[in-house]
Amino acid sequence: MKEKTIYEHLREKGLSRRDFMKLCGTIAGMMGLEFVPPVKALGKTLGPSPEEVVAQALKTRPKVPIIWLEFQDCAGCSEAISRSSSPLLSNLVLNDIAIEYHETLMAAAGFQAEKAKEECMKKYFGKYVLVVEGSPTLDDDGIYCTVAGKSNLDLLKEAAAGAAAVIATGNCACFGGIPAARPNPTRAVGVADLIKDKPVVNIPGCPAIPEVTTGTILHFLILGQLPETDQLKRPLPFYGHTVHDHCLRRPFYEAGKFAGSFDDEGARKGYCLYRLGCKGPTTYNACAGLKWERGLSYPVQSGHPCLGCSEPHFWDGGGFYQGQSTPIIRLDRGSTATLVGVGVAAGAALAGLNAVKKSRAKKDLRKDQSGAPGSEPGSKKEG
């Protein structure tokens, strides 16, 4: 029997054609698809419009099975997706695109769940998308995170072998995240450090913004490939700008108006949070644009500085409330005193050596003068 397309699946569930087209428009907008709008404005058309591309894909393509693995994580990224306030999209991903295996969300458990995963991997070999949440660990062959008796390294390699693409969601899966924070006891790494032979895309964040995860999955579903990425493998439509770039407090930054503490006059007036440790200028994420809770707010808007959670090793980049311009390693009083001591001692030692040399030279000179009264007067100048 021919596999049902996503459109057929949605129609069966009672979605009207009108709602379907609205959904396609939403998806296209969220993915940042835009084709030839200036040409369209002139009354000419060049190729299909974005929503038509989405509609065409949903009408013709079968569901994309997703296998969602969790390693060293808090399940926060799954929580974010399941409680995402854009139900249309998360429903689409959770129910209609079909997540075949997800340890936290699926009803099955134990051997049945593992069997279902194996069957899915076999049936859809080379077609499924592997989503990884949480960091794989390298130390002692990955025994610090095991599921069903298998180490996370084995699980990852096994699942990645048949995957069409790998999506790492959350900072842990992308760069090691909190488990990789110093001293990184389990030697946690990012997925892309281990999987080299498959296309990998990183969706960092703590948690990853659900619309970004779903958007990336939909991008693969609709266009058949992962989105264009930056050097850290983050999709450019979502990670092309810093939080600072689109920040609503940016005008205050430009004017030099900063909140000095969390409850001062500046904070009440909504001034820039740079002095309170905001990492917005170096953090690439879609927070300021997409926001959370259906565009309600995001950390900086709510009065908290950006932590830089979509950047590698954000946990080790100095304190969260320490200004970004400050040195990460502080020169404390004790070490400053030691350094001054070292400098002074070295200087004094050199001065002492010089003094000894000088007095010797003087002594020699005196000896020369007393020993050889007829010596040249010019020799006196030496020493």
Place this chain on the structure above:
Amino acid sequence: MNWTNILNFSRGPLLHVAMIIFVAGLSFRLVRVLLLGWARDRAKNKGSKLWGVIVNYLKGLFVLPFIPWVRRTFRHNELTFIAGGLFHLSLFLVLVFGTAHILVWKSLWGFGWKGLPTPILAFFSAVGIISMIVLLINRLTHPVLKMLTKFPVWINWLVVFLPMITGFIMARHLWFRYEVIFSLHLISVSLLLIWIPFGRISHFLFYFFSKTIHGAQAGKRAVTP
């Protein structure tokens, strides 16, 4: 190696090593100067040493720079005097009243203060950069200066100019990604900190040292420094 890691490295270990060399190196230099030997001052104390020091500072920092025509250095080369003066003023304002810099002082000393509005700082940092370029051109074209200038002087110019230009570009968000220009700024600052104890930029410390001594000597003799 990505730029976020480079930034963490330059904000972390690199800056730390630079500060270590800076502190230990300057202490070393200061002790070396102090122990070069002191000529015994046999003059009788006719006035106040402290008063001499105060007058010397007030004149040197707040009076003479603003009535430069009374000084020979100005009459000999107005351009150097004005550009040099503006450079020092801008550097002082940006370093002391730039918000990002105030955070650095706060992290070192435990207290901060209010910064100047960004447009004013932008103006002065531009003035500082232009002065530096003017001074460079002057040095490159002036027949006497050209002969006097040796290799370390060019390094002095470069290690001061690089932090200024990268800082300006960073604060205005021009051309580069922020983490890239931020890393370059910190690398150039580290270079400056490492170079200071070995070069003549250490005058930022020795200036106050010699101002104090000269002021005290003049004050002791009850003459105007």
